[in-house]
Amino acid sequence: MREKNMLLDEILGDRRREGRAELAEAMRVLSHEAEPDVAPAQTAAYFEPRLYTQLAQGGIDRATLTRLLHGPHDATFVPGTTIELVTGLDQILSAFLADNLDRPEELSLTEDPAAHLPALRRALELIAAVRPVFHEALTESLRAVLLFRHPDAESFAALGMHGMIFLNTPAAAGPAFFVEQLTHQGGHVLFSEATLSRGDFFTGDPEAPLSDYVGGDDPRALYDAFHGLYTESMECQVYTALLAGDLLTDAERADFAEPLKETSERHEIDLELISPHAAEIFSETGLAIHDCIREQKR
Numbered sequence: 001m002r003e004k005n006m007l008l009d010e011i012l013g014d015r016r017r018e019g020r021a022e023l024a025e026a027m028r029v030l031s032h033e034a035e036p037d038v039a040p041a042q043t044a045a046y047f048e049p050r051l052y053t054q055l056a057q058g059g060i061d062r063a064t065l066t067r068l069l070h071g072p073h074d075a076t077f078v079p080g081t082t083i084e085l086v087t088g089l090d091q092i093l094s095a096f097l098a099d100n101l102d103r104p105e106e107l108s109l110t111e112d113p114a115a116h117l118p119a120l121r122r123a124l125e126l127i128a129a130v131r132p133v134f135h136e137a138l139t140e141s142l143r144a145v146l147l148f149r150h151p152d153a154e155s156f157a158a159l160g161m162h163g164m165i166f167l168n169t170p171a172a173a174g175p176a177f178f179v180e181q182l183t184h185q186g187g188h189v190l191f192s193e194a195t196l197s198r199g200d201f202f203t204g205d206p207e208a209p210l211s212d213y214v215g216g217d218d219p220r221a222l223y224d225a226f227h228g229l230y231t232e233s234m235e236c237q238v239y240t241a242l243l244a245g246d247l248l249t250d251a252e253r254a255d256f257a258e259p260l261k262e263t264s265e266r267h268e269i270d271l272e273l274i275s276p277h278a279a280e281i282f283s284e285t286g287l288a289i290h291d292c293i294r295e296q297k298r
Contacts, residue, residue, distance in 0.1 A: 008296070024047060034060050038065050048143065050092045078117060086164075106150055123176075124138070144163065155185055162192065163189060176259070183231070183235050201285055203282065203283055204222075206226075229271070242256055
């Protein structure tokens with residue numbers, strides 16, 4: 001497993017760093033075009049998720065650009081990281097959520113986001129213990145976490161607010177919940193960066209329906225299915241390693257057993273669906289990633 005992980009980390013790690021650099025440069029150019037004399041104190045400011053969505057939409061005003069580039073000086077961060085824990089909704093976040101959720105009027109932030117900091121920290125420690133390279137990438141690429149409540153919305157990550165994940169968080173959420181969400185939604189953030197040049201990974205259109213290749217009525221695009229293979233693989237790796245070791249309490253161990261079973265079954269179904277057609281779907285680079293993921297499942 002170690003050699004397979006190293007190969008996948010090497011392929012995706014190099015691509016992720018290239019993607020991050022490309023995104024930062026795009027934000028620098030767009031910021032300069034919007035307000036040539038407003039510049040950040042540090043290059044890291046170009047990874048601010050709210051900046052990304054504002055510049056991508058266009059029409060950002062000088063005051064907002066200045067605030068975003070110079071950072072949230074009073075922000076709350078997950079201990080030991082530069083990951084912001086969002087504690088309030090501003091105009092940018094409210095507008096984004098309204099565009100990305102059904103019935104946004106039923107959404108609210110968790111009553112006390114900071115109360116979840118110990119569980120978030122514990123979750124990251126567990127991930128670091130069993131998958132250190134993945135943890136390193138997470139703490140570099142993940143810029144913010146927003147914890148919300150909604151009757152039926154799913155947690156999500158979106159390129160339109162790149163670097164932030166949005167978690168529909170139960171009141172009793174513990175480390176197992178956050179390991180699952182950081183691995184899954186955070187995995188989407190990492191994979192989005194690594195596959196920023198989508199066309200490099202497919203023989204045809206990345207947005208083509210998967211069903212064009214595998215038959216049936218699967219509603220996903222090729223690129224979305226590729227994301228699924230990666231996040232499912234990472235979840236299975238993390239859960240399996242944690243359950244095989246002695247890092248978990250008895251209560252935490254029970255919390256991981258069912259998610260592993262469900263994710264493993266879903267991952268197996270996706271591999272059985274996609275793998276027979278992999279040579280037709282993926283380019284050489286995409287096929288190398290697919291083959292690493294498939295071998296890790298064995």
